[in-house]
Amino acid sequence: MRVHICAVGRLRAGPEAALIDDYLTRFDRTGRPLGLTWAELREVEDKKGKGMAGEAELLLRAVPDGATLVALDERGKTLSSPEFADQIGRWRDDGVGDLAFVIGGADGLDKELRTRADFNLSFGRMVWPHMLVRVMLAEQLYRAASILAGSPYHRV
Numbered sequence: 001m002r003v004h005i006c007a008v009g010r011l012r013a014g015p016e017a018a019l020i021d022d023y024l025t026r027f028d029r030t031g032r033p034l035g036l037t038w039a040e041l042r043e044v045e046d047k048k049g050k051g052m053a054g055e056a057e058l059l060l061r062a063v064p065d066g067a068t069l070v071a072l073d074e075r076g077k078t079l080s081s082p083e084f085a086d087q088i089g090r091w092r093d094d095g096v097g098d099l100a101f102v103i104g105g106a107d108g109l110d111k112e113l114r115t116r117a118d119f120n121l122s123f124g125r126m127v128w129p130h131m132l133v134r135v136m137l138a139e140q141l142y143r144a145a146s147i148l149a150g151s152p153y154h155r156v
């Protein structure tokens with residue numbers, strides 16, 4: 001199963017980018033033997049000023065055809081890290097080829113995209129800045145792969 005992140009906004013080089021790169025590299029290294037591979041992070045930017053609807057259009061174009069779509073949204077479902085790992089494992093075992101996580105911009109994700117998503121994932125009821133959510137998602141992907149691999153990174 002190939003894992004993708006499609007996100008609004010351009011992340012410049014800096015601490016967040018370094019953290020994301022580190023966690024995704026570790027995710028790929030740990031996940032590959034388990035059938036989980038890191039594909040790519042695709043960034044979109046609405047230059048036509050069409051707002052969330054324009055961003056949603058660009059995000060859906062960035063998501064691979066046929067991918068299982070996970071929308072990151074504070075109104076979504078919260079999971080524990082082991083539950084997230086189990087869910088990743090289930091998608092893989094169900095034969096999902098591409099799993100795409102979508103992160104909105106400053107205004108959030110268009111309702112139509114959130115409704116269309118196969119899963120709405122929440123990192124708690126508070127609203128986090130979208131660049132930080134990229135870091136948190138990258139870390140939770142690495143954590144999920146570690147849990148599935150039975151490695152000691154995640155403490156029960």
Ligand SMILES: C[S@@+](CC[C@H](N)C(=O)[O-])C[C@H]1O[C@@H](n2cnc3c(N)ncnc32)[C@H](O)[C@@H]1O
Pocket residue numbers: 071072073074075102103104105106107108109121122123124125126127128129130133
């Ligand atoms: C600044 S937030 C968007 C604004 C937020 N929707 C609002 O209404 O204030 C940017 C993006 O980060 C992600 N995000 C922020 N907080 C989150 C949370 N608690 N759980 C999951 N995703 C979150 C979502 O993808 C959101 O679209």
